[in-house]
Amino acid sequence: MSDDQRIHKAAAQGDLKALQEELDNGVSVDLSGRGDWTPLHHAVENKQLEAVKLLVERKAAVDKGDGSDWTALHSACYVGCVEAAAFLLDSRADINKRNNYGETPLMLAAGPSCVKLL
Secondary structure: OOOOOHHHHHHHHOOHHHHHHHHHOOOOOOOOOHHHOOHHHHHHHOOOHHHHHHHHHOOOOOOOOOOOOOOHHHHHHHHOOHHHHHHHHHOOOOOOOOOOOOOOHHHHHOOOOOOOOO
């Protein structure tokens, strides 16, 4: 497990300029950091919709799981980021992908935080 890099921090903060610079300099859009989180996980967890869009536009793997096999869509549904969840679904994220606990994003969306999406 590696530490978070500049690209992870830029995604979490929604710093599109820094994010674009990192990607333009050859940093992998799917670089794993702490907990095997990718920049997309960080952007979703921090409700940075424009960063999510940029990462997906740059071909981030929308169904890449972290250390517990949580995808960005799992995170979006868990934190109630309806806009990011809808965008990820439009980008062909798998709503039925199970994490290591057997949970799917659809199961998490059924909770109060994402009920608007349903």
